[in-house]
Amino acid sequence: MSNENGMPKKNVLSAQIDLKKFDFATEEEKKQQDVMSESTTFFKDSMRRLRKNPLAMGSIVVLAVILLVIIFAPKIVPYGYSEIITVDGVRDKTAKNLAPFTYSKMEQQYMDKGGKVFPHIFGTDEQCRDYFIRVVYGTRVSLSVGLFASIIVLIIGVIYGSISGYAGGKVDLIMMRIVDIIYSLPDLLMVILLSVVLGETLGTAIKGTVFAKLGSNMLSLFIVFGLLYWVGMARLVRGQILTIKQNDYVLASKAIGTPAHRIIRTHILPNCLSVIIISVALQIPSAIFTESYLSFLGLGVQAPMPSLGSLANAARDGLTSYPYKLIFPAVTIVLIVLAFNLLGDGLRDALDPKLKK
Amino acid sequence: MSSNDKNECLVEVKDLKQYFPIKTGFGKTVPLKAVDGVSFSIKPGETLGLVGESGCGKTTVGRSLLQLYKPTGGEVYFKGEKVTDQNIKALRKEMQMVFQDPYSSLNPRMTVEDIIGEPLDVHKLYSTKAERREKILELMELVGLNAEHATRYAHEFSGGQRQRIGIARALAVNPSFIVCDEPVSALDVSIQAQVINMFEDLQEKLGVAYLFIAHDLLVVRHISDRIAVMYLGKIVEIADADELNENPMHPYTESLLSAIPMPDPNLAKTRKRIILEGDVPSPMNLPSGCAFRTRCRYATEQCAKECPSLTDRGNGHFVSCFNK
Numbered sequence: 001m002s003n004e005n006g007m008p009k010k011n012v013l014s015a016q017i018d019l020k021k022f023d024f025a026t027e028e029e030k031k032q033q034d035v036m037s038e039s040t041t042f043f044k045d046s047m048r049r050l051r052k053n054p055l056a057m058g059s060i061v062v063l064a065v066i067l068l069v070i071i072f073a074p075k076i077v078p079y080g081y082s083e084i085i086t087v088d089g090v091r092d093k094t095a096k097n098l099a100p101f102t103y104s105k106m107e108q109q110y111m112d113k114g115g116k117v118f119p120h121i122f123g124t125d126e127q128c129r130d131y132f133i134r135v136v137y138g139t140r141v142s143l144s145v146g147l148f149a150s151i152i153v154l155i156i157g158v159i160y161g162s163i164s165g166y167a168g169g170k171v172d173l174i175m176m177r178i179v180d181i182i183y184s185l186p187d188l189l190m191v192i193l194l195s196v197v198l199g200e201t202l203g204t205a206i207k208g209t210v211f212a213k214l215g216s217n218m219l220s221l222f223i224v225f226g227l228l229y230w231v232g233m234a235r236l237v238r239g240q241i242l243t244i245k246q247n248d249y250v251l252a253s254k255a256i257g258t259p260a261h262r263i264i265r266t267h268i269l270p271n272c273l274s275v276i277i278i279s280v281a282l283q284i285p286s287a288i289f290t291e292s293y294l295s296f297l298g299l300g301v302q303a304p305m306p307s308l309g310s311l312a313n314a315a316r317d318g319l320t321s322y323p324y325k326l327i328f329p330a331v332t333i334v335l336i337v338l339a340f341n342l343l344g345d346g347l348r349d350a351l352d353p354k355l356k357k
Numbered sequence: 358m359s360s361n362d363k364n365e366c367l368v369e370v371k372d373l374k375q376y377f378p379i380k381t382g383f384g385k386t387v388p389l390k391a392v393d394g395v396s397f398s399i400k401p402g403e404t405l406g407l408v409g410e411s412g413c414g415k416t417t418v419g420r421s422l423l424q425l426y427k428p429t430g431g432e433v434y435f436k437g438e439k440v441t442d443q444n445i446k447a448l449r450k451e452m453q454m455v456f457q458d459p460y461s462s463l464n465p466r467m468t469v470e471d472i473i474g475e476p477l478d479v480h481k482l483y484s485t486k487a488e489r490r491e492k493i494l495e496l497m498e499l500v501g502l503n504a505e506h507a508t509r510y511a512h513e514f515s516g517g518q519r520q521r522i523g524i525a526r527a528l529a530v531n532p533s534f535i536v537c538d539e540p541v542s543a544l545d546v547s548i549q550a551q552v553i554n555m556f557e558d559l560q561e562k563l564g565v566a567y568l569f570i571a572h573d574l575l576v577v578r579h580i581s582d583r584i585a586v587m588y589l590g591k592i593v594e595i596a597d598a599d600e601l602n603e604n605p606m607h608p609y610t611e612s613l614l615s616a617i618p619m620p621d622p623n624l625a626k627t628r629k630r631i632i633l634e635g636d637v638p639s640p641m642n643l644p645s646g647c648a649f650r651t652r653c654r655y656a657t658e659q660c661a662k663e664c665p666s667l668t669d670r671g672n673g674h675f676v677s678c679f680n681k
């Protein structure tokens with residue numbers, strides 16, 4: 001009744017496994033069973049996904065180019081952002097509203113005599129200043145406003161949100177009602193009101209300090225961001241923490257006796273890091289946008305310091321004659337905002353593949 | 358209980374209650390009595406099995422005992438000392454927990470080394486980095502993990518291996534008592550036996566006591582010295598493991614035992630399987646009197662009127678039933 005394998009004879013209808021159909025595993029195959037797959041960290045994995053996203057990579061390139069330009073252009077271009085063009089030490093009154101890559105009469109004469117004049121890449125403005133360097137400085141200002149404002153939002157939002165989410169219960173309830181109240185304020189109106197009020201009071205307070213150069217408007221802008229815009233981040237972080245808190249590893253950590261701040265730092269925040277990174281990447285363009293429209297309304301940086309918004313505002317006057325003066329700052333804003341948004345989207349897909357539809 | 362008895366016990370739970378407030382809308386809350394007056398004690402190096410259907414409050418008993426939830430009522434004593442908010446921090450080194458779900462109980466962003474190292478870090482149980490590493494490798498070896506995998510992330514391991522990581526984490530502080538909350542029920546049957554054997558080996562080596570939770574008697578019967586049977590937030594029967602096996606008294610225990618498959622087909626034929634009728638009542642809306650009466654074959658009028666309490670039937674066998 002048994003075949004050479006020592007197995008009982010197989011019934012035709014039986015599902016019994018036929019040993020003859022199997023080979024012994026080779027040594028190599030056995031080894032494959034023990035060795036685990038290559039260890040990858042979550043971060044490496046995400047970066048690999050990000051590199052595959054052409055839009056996000058393109059955005060990184062665009063941002064890198066803009067960054068290089070605003071870092072190195074002031075070192076190469078021999079003009080200052082508030083400097084009125086002079087030729088051979090003499091003030092050049094003819095260098096007004098020049099078109100890109102053109103020279104004024106005085107410069108032309110100087111060049112004919114053999115002198116060298118650095119070209120006005122974007123032309124000049126109505127006060128005879130080099131427009132390219134003004135746009136470069138404007139971009140510097142706008143980008144740093146975006147970054148700083150986002151950092152303020154990040155710090156306040158993450159701390160507030162994680163306390164609220166982790167504490168839960170009544171604490172959470174009260175903290176979130178405060179958020180709701182701030183959320184329900186008409187933010188544009190509040191920004192303008194606060195800028196006006198703070199701008200006046202701060203103006204006297206900061207006289208003579210380093211902040212004076214930035215102008216009270218810029219400071220009040222940061223304060224406005226600090227006061228109003230963190231609520232979105234706080235809500236987001238709280239929501240994430242509420243879900244992460246459900247995981248047993250948080251309870252396990254409590255059972256170990258880990259103090260709350262350490263649990264938040266080592267278990268909870270790393271697990272909502274992706275959401276935070278994405279939201280910061282999307283916060284930067286929104287801050288730049290806010291700065292731009294405030295500057296456009298005349299509530300932005302102090303003249304002669306330019307920002308992209310105030311440059312666009314100044315360009316309105318001669319719009320029909322010199323449209324390029326609006327186009328340069330406007331295109332820069334669009335490029336920066338678009339690049340950050342696309343990068344934020346790319347990061348979301350890379351860090352949170354589950355979210356991708 | 359005399360003071361002598363008390364000192365003999367490692368962990369003593371007295372009338373533990375855990376009610377969860379459940380919102381029913383319109384600002385009203387109804388208490389969900391997840392655990393309602395549970396008492397038991399565990400001696401050093403002993404294993405108390407805790408069984409009951411899922412949802413009867415076993416996990417909640419374990420968590421309230423460890424003060425992971427603030428108990429609504431009752432007391433927990435460790436080595437005769439009452440556990441309070443003040444001394445719980447120090448007691449975390451003595452009482453640990455192993456979780457049911459090996460997936461959600463390990464942080465996916467941490468390496469095995471950091472998971473097992475966390476309790477060492479928190480309680481500052483080492484003086485140098487090298488000592489920390491040595492301790493971690495020792496623990497990994499103790500639970501049968503390959504030391505080469507210390508730098509791997511938890512998500513790279515199988516369920517059984519993950520559970521071993523969780524056990525190593527619990528053992529890191531060298532506790533004398535561990536709550537094992539259904540540590541094998543999420544694992545493949547083939548691995549369950551391995552892990553249970555490991556729990557037994559560890560107990561022999563380290564002398565640690567367990568509260569071993571499971572939803573079926575088969576798992577618990579093997580490892581426990583004594584077994585407590587829970588139904589809807591209350592312990593209905595508690596006895597030595599052998600005594601409970603041979604002489605189950607509570608109708609609920611009877612039905613649980615009858616559901617265990619028997620290896621001997623002849624014996625299995627003679628035994629009658631008791632199938633419980635009806636569903637488990639909602640813990641928010643418990644029946645009056647004995648909570649088991651809606652499914653009990655022996656229920657009488659008295660059962661609907663009065664609540665039975667645990668009474669001694671000799672030999673440390675306690676049962677909560679009027680008619681058995």
Ligand SMILES: Nc1ncnc2c1ncn2[C@@H]1O[C@H](COP(=O)(O)OP(=O)(O)O)[C@@H](O)[C@H]1O
Pocket residue numbers: 377389391409410411412413414415416417418640
């Ligand atoms: N944190 C909580 N909040 C509200 N209800 C809970 C909570 N934890 C458990 N419960 C309820 O308590 C009861 C007992 O749950 P649990 O202790 O998890 O049972 P078991 O571990 O025996 O399956 C269940 O009805 C469950 O819904």
Ligand code: SF4
Pocket residue numbers: 608609647648649650651653654655656657660665677678679680681
């Ligand atoms: S007290 Fe009554 S209802 Fe409860 S288990 Fe005993 S016989 Fe059944």
Ligand SMILES: [Mg+2]
Pocket residue numbers: 412415416417457539
């Ligand atoms: Mg459970």
